[in-house]
Amino acid sequence: MAGETFDPWGSELLSDYEHLFSEFGMQRVDEKVLRRVLNANRLWRRGIVFAHRDFDKWLSAFERKEGVACMSGIKPSSEFHLGSKLTAEEMIFFQKEFNAKVFYSIADLECYADNGIPLAESAKTAVSNLADMLALGLSEKNCFVWKQSEEKRVMNLAYVFARKTTMNTLKALYGERNIGLYFSVLTQAGDILLPQLQDFGGAKNVVVPVGVDQDPHIRFTRDIAAKFEAEYGFKLPAATFHKFFRSLSGESKMSKRDALGVITLSDDADSLKKKVSRAFTGGRATVEEQKRLGGEWKKCVVYELCLFHFEEDDKELEERQRRCASGEISCGECKKEVIEKIQKWMKAHQEKKKKLVPKAEKMLAGD
Amino acid sequence: MAGETFDPWGSELLSDYEHLFSEFGMQRVDEKVLRRVLNANRLWRRGIVFAHRDFDKWLSAFERKEGVACMSGIKPSSEFHLGSKLTAEEMIFFQKEFNAKVFYSIADLECYADNGIPLAESAKTAVSNLADMLALGLSEKNCFVWKQSEEKRVMNLAYVFARKTTMNTLKALYGERNIGLYFSVLTQAGDILLPQLQDFGGAKNVVVPVGVDQDPHIRFTRDIAAKFEAEYGFKLPAATFHKFFRSLSGESKMSKRDALGVITLSDDADSLKKKVSRAFTGGRATVEEQKRLGGEWKKCVVYELCLFHFEEDDKELEERQRRCASGEISCGECKKEVIEKIQKWMKAHQEKKKKLVPKAEKMLAGD
Incomplete structure (x- = not known):
């Protein structure tokens, strides 16, 4: 049904x-x-x-x-x-x-x-x-x-x-x-x-x-x-x-019901770092294996963060795929880059948002 | 249940x-x-x-x-x-x-x-x-x-x-x-x-x-x-x-769903007369029986019209009971009296109401 x-x-x-x-x-x-x-x-x-x-x-x-x-x-x-x-x-x-x-x-x-x-x-x-x-x-x-x-x-x-x-x-x-x-x-x-x-x-x-x-x-x-x-x-x-x-965690859709697996637009730099560091990736069991076989970016939530949200440039996205699949980059290195990217985006967003709160209040003031 | x-x-x-x-x-x-x-x-x-x-x-x-x-x-x-x-x-x-x-x-x-x-x-x-x-x-x-x-x-x-x-x-x-x-x-x-x-x-x-x-x-x-x-x-x-x-009709509660059995406060004199004339009473099968045994006012809807609504005076109400039970009054005579009573009440009510419609409109005008 x-x-x-x-x-x-x-x-x-x-x-x-x-x-x-x-x-x-x-x-x-x-x-x-x-x-x-x-x-x-x-x-x-x-x-x-x-x-x-x-x-x-x-x-x-x-x-x-x-x-x-x-x-x-x-x-x-x-x-x-x-x-x-x-x-x-x-x-x-x-x-x-x-x-x-x-x-x-x-x-x-x-x-x-x-x-x-x-x-x-x-x-x-x-x-x-x-x-x-x-x-x-x-x-x-x-x-x-x-x-x-x-x-x-x-x-x-x-x-x-x-x-x-x-x-x-x-x-x-x-x-x-x-x-x-x-x-x-x-x-x-x-x-x-x-x-x-x-x-x-x-x-x-x-x-x-x-x-x-x-x-x-x-x-x-x-x-x-x-x-x-x-x-x-x-x-x-x-x-x-x-x-x-x-x-x-890679396991269910991002939902408000799952506080640990969710990135909100109000997260600060530290919690973003913590959350993404622990995210599910397509990494192999060992460093050696990763270098030999490459990562599985199709399974990787960190890749998806770029795909869905934080990488506007299609060429850059393909480059990240390539570096992963070829074993050129480890999950740790990749996460570090993506964390920085997200932190930067969030900082800009949150600064913009802060100024817009009064406007939102006014729009919702109602009768 | x-x-x-x-x-x-x-x-x-x-x-x-x-x-x-x-x-x-x-x-x-x-x-x-x-x-x-x-x-x-x-x-x-x-x-x-x-x-x-x-x-x-x-x-x-x-x-x-x-x-x-x-x-x-x-x-x-x-x-x-x-x-x-x-x-x-x-x-x-x-x-x-x-x-x-x-x-x-x-x-x-x-x-x-x-x-x-x-x-x-x-x-x-x-x-x-x-x-x-x-x-x-x-x-x-x-x-x-x-x-x-x-x-x-x-x-x-x-x-x-x-x-x-x-x-x-x-x-x-x-x-x-x-x-x-x-x-x-x-x-x-x-x-x-x-x-x-x-x-x-x-x-x-x-x-x-x-x-x-x-x-x-x-x-x-x-x-x-x-x-x-x-x-x-x-x-x-x-x-x-x-x-x-x-x-x-005496059969169910007065309801908006039963147009013929219902008296509304907007009924005119004619329809009041028609409706009450046809109402269920406690009358006997024949005039002779009615005179001998008296009417059954406890079963009578016309009596209830007085009891519930149109006879404020308890003494008058008792007098109507007595006249019915003793066979002194026929259902036809009783109905005639009650119809006049109701018509009089309705006329006064409707005149009062007419003047109050603008006030009601104003109270419900809302925002």
């Missing part, structure tokens, strides 16, 4: 992406799609954004010069980590390259339902998360940010959608869950469809960039959009899916 | 009230309680308000000169009928005699979940319902009225309460229902506990006057209040319960 393969609230690693296309009807981000993605950044060039639903239609709308939008959100349960950074960068990319209006939900009600974090507490985390978004390049101009608990239109939609949602549908998609989590699914559908309310100009093409584990939410919301098409005129939201970024 | 006996969304008649005290732990409105109810009106004197939970504690708080409050609501699915009038009169009584602050919820989200009526439509009905309340004597001064869909604090509480609510609890209380109705139960708990939020001065003694079929909501909300006592400081809400007012 779908509910067993995908768990939007879990941290399992989905190593085989192939069946998503055959079993779940996802579409590939292939050459044909890529050609239409303007100024494709590393996420697109390197196949990190690897699958989609109806993103080709979204591109067509853009090419027809229709206004397009992009929607996603964050559960404000902890500091931004490298997984949330992927979604953020996708949104910022759509905003910049496609002039897409960004709709960004702070999923504080889901955060309470799933993690039990009181709204007052998650409100503080939300400010930090949004400041990260701004530092990553989000423009506040073409952008609407809300907290679920403050946006009554979203909550109202959840109640509306509940009327055409059976328990069986929810069980099939998510397994046996408590009523709070079920209702947060309906609330999230409200988040995703909010941009299409009359208050925001009505029906439009919206793409939702998410990690691949969030697909149940996408499928559910697309069904809801179809069911309420007559009443609200919704278009089915499109989606793009990125691969998981693994935990530093 | 509780869910089978009580159905807050159904219209069955609960003819035997006795088991409520033994099985469900309700308390009786006995002489001891009645002595403490100041200026008891017909609802109290005639045993229509017959049961309670912790209402004695509420009275004690009042007697200690603590401020007390009263909370109830209406599902704005149709015009006020004689059943909703009972709840309204209880609230107005508490406001007037105990200086209780009235909290009144327009349950438009439940109305959508249960009846599928869109919010825009129920908003119009809500104005009419509130105008009826005002015409019945509600003072807008010591009063807070809200729509569920507009009151984010209520919706937020629903999500909070969901976290400590299992599906099994909901199933045991309400049977198998859809997720919308389950969530409207949580929303109603939010309504009932709203008066105890800090925004309204924190924990206080609140009584909830309802029809006896609403007890599952009361029990559920009292459990929720206990579970969140540490976090919110809630006191368990008290409740008073009134007997059902029957459908004019």
Whole structure:
């Protein structure tokens, strides 16, 4: 069952992406799609954004010069980590390259339902998360940010959608869950469809960039959009899916639930050093073997840190592959270089972010 | 099971009230309680308000000169009928005699979940319902009225309460229902506990006057209040319960679902005449028998119209009993008198109400 393969609230690693296309009807981000993605950044060039639903239609709308939008959100349960950074960068990319209006939900009600974090507490985390978004390049101009608990239109939609949602549908998609989590699914559908309310100009093409584990939410919301098409005129939201970024242990997806395996955008130089030093690599059992056989960069989380996040230059990335595979560099040396690279990136990011906290506070001040 | 006996969304008649005290732990409105109810009106004197939970504690708080409050609501699915009038009169009584602050919820989200009526439509009905309340004597001064869909604090509480609510609890209380109705139960708990939020001065003694079929909501909300006592400081809400007012057919409780058996506060003189003329009575098979044996006023819905609603004077009521039981009056004659009584009451009410519609509109205008 779908509910067993995908768990939007879990941290399992989905190593085989192939069946998503055959079993779940996802579409590939292939050459044909890529050609239409303007100024494709590393996420697109390197196949990190690897699958989609109806993103080709979204591109067509853009090419027809229709206004397009992009929607996603964050559960404000902890500091931004490298997984949330992927979604953020996708949104910022759509905003910049496609002039897409960004709709960004702070999923504080889901955060309470799933993690039990009181709204007052998650409100503080939300400010930090949004400041990260701004530092990553989000423009506040073409952008609407809300907290679920403050946006009554979203909550109202959840109640509306509940009327055409059976328990069986929810069980099939998510397994046996408590009523709070079920209702947060309906609330999230409200988040995703909010941009299409009359208050925001009505029906439009919206793409939702998410990690691949969030697909149940996408499928559910697309069904809801179809069911309420007559009443609200919704278009089915499109989606793009990125691969998981693994935990530093290499074992599961990077998740807020795994504090030791996670790199957050608030980590200081020391903790970055400690964490990356202990990360899982593709190194051999002995120095001698490493020199003779070379490292296995395809298995290496440190390599993935560069691939997914910290090496923009494709040539440099290939060079790191080569040095590893040839045995030219040891894991220790490689880690040292990558740690420096990350520390440098983080320092710049955190300085930028610090200045943007007041702006984030203001954007979230609400009524 | 509780869910089978009580159905807050159904219209069955609960003819035997006795088991409520033994099985469900309700308390009786006995002489001891009645002595403490100041200026008891017909609802109290005639045993229509017959049961309670912790209402004695509420009275004690009042007697200690603590401020007390009263909370109830209406599902704005149709015009006020004689059943909703009972709840309204209880609230107005508490406001007037105990200086209780009235909290009144327009349950438009439940109305959508249960009846599928869109919010825009129920908003119009809500104005009419509130105008009826005002015409019945509600003072807008010591009063807070809200729509569920507009009151984010209520919706937020629903999500909070969901976290400590299992599906099994909901199933045991309400049977198998859809997720919308389950969530409207949580929303109603939010309504009932709203008066105890800090925004309204924190924990206080609140009584909830309802029809006896609403007890599952009361029990559920009292459990929720206990579970969140540490976090919110809630006191368990008290409740008073009134007997059902029957459908004019005598067969089920008066309900919006049964258009022919229901008297609404908007009925005109003609339809009142038609409806009451066809009402179920305690009359005998023939005129001769009626004269010989007398009528059975205990079975008669027309008598109940006087008992519950349209005869304030206890002596007059007894006189009607006597005339019926002695065979002095026929059902036709009695109905004629009662129809005139009701028409007169309605005319006065509707004239009063008409003038109060703009005030109701203003109170519900919201943000």
